[in-house]
Amino acid sequence: MTSESTTPPTLLDLSTYLLSRIGKTARSRLAERLAGRGLRLWDMAVLAALADFGPHAQRDLVRRLGVDPSDMAKVTERLAAAGWVERVRDAADRRRVSVSITETGRAALAELDAEARAVQDEILAPLDVRERHALHDLLRRVHHGLPGAP
Numbered sequence: 001m002t003s004e005s006t007t008p009p010t011l012l013d014l015s016t017y018l019l020s021r022i023g024k025t026a027r028s029r030l031a032e033r034l035a036g037r038g039l040r041l042w043d044m045a046v047l048a049a050l051a052d053f054g055p056h057a058q059r060d061l062v063r064r065l066g067v068d069p070s071d072m073a074k075v076t077e078r079l080a081a082a083g084w085v086e087r088v089r090d091a092a093d094r095r096r097v098s099v100s101i102t103e104t105g106r107a108a109l110a111e112l113d114a115e116a117r118a119v120q121d122e123i124l125a126p127l128d129v130r131e132r133h134a135l136h137d138l139l140r141r142v143h144h145g146l147p148g149a150p
Helices: 017-036 042-054 058-065 071-081 104-122 129-145
Strands: 083-091 098-103
Touching: 017 042, 017 104, 042 071, 042 083, 042 104, 058 071, 058 098, 071 083, 071 098, 071 129, 098 104
Parallel strands: none
Antiparallel strands: 083 098
């Protein structure tokens, strides 16, 4: 029995329900792949933010990614122990910690990105390339319309 035949049609008519189900499946599959490397989604998110936006004060990473400050400290400690980020205390304000990605971290992020794209290819397998681009464009428009979106 397929999910399509067991899911109430009322739910299948809701795009938000479909987005939620697909998102949960994609997140779970990516989390499994990352767990195989001893990593979590936040690890990848921090590396991506540092690679895309440059060095950050740790507290600014908290705001940018919406992570609890104590969780962010654990993530950056774990990434620093792996040699993927560098954490430096500000000489003028010892409470301020600046975090930057290392070359080793960039290489690790490239591998994690490949994992994420492999999951994406699995999830989007029913769509051809043109449909995938159209879906991506539509999802970006919806994302930009969300409250608090950049």
